[in-house]
Amino acid sequence: MSSAGQSNCRSIISGFPSPAQDYEARTLDLNERLVKRPSASFFMTVTGDSMESLGIHDGDLLLIDRSIEPRPGHILVALVEGEITVKRYQLKDQQPFLCSANPAYPPIPLEDLDCQVWGVVRSVIHEYPV
Structure with missing residues (x-):
């Protein structure tokens, strides 16, 4: 201590810094991260099990891009x-x-069927039950 009774110590960080420290000032925005063409994109919730082996599960949220x-x-x-x-x-x-x-589920032949493509799936958001 100095003669005036004040400490000359400074605060220091002990241990490893938090991995989130670099992102403290930023907010998490999935639109910014995932949506490449906002005017051509929409979200949709999946129902069914036909795409599970590709990581698309019932209840997942899909990001679809109509411009692709x-x-x-x-x-x-x-x-x-x-x-x-x-x-x-x-x-x-x-x-x-x-x-x-x-x-x-058998393949669907598109010849002679009425088919309108709404868009290409760009991302899948899967939530885990917690």
Whole structure:
């Protein structure tokens, strides 16, 4: 202590800093992180088990981007014969199909069906029960 009775010690941090320390001033904004084209994007909740092996589960939230041109391998949201579906777009013998990731559901051949592609799935948000 100094003669005036005040301490010359300074506060120090002991241990490892928090990993969140760099982000304290920022807020978490999933729109900023995930939505690339806001005017062409929308969210949708999944119902069903046809895409579970690709990590899309019942109750998950999908981010769909309508501005992406669908290509084979993309996961699409489409209106097929009046029903909304989430499936992987594939070509088999140059014919377009919407395919499930669950073998219990057969591929949907798109030839001669009324099909409107709503967009390409860009992200899946899966919540764990806690």
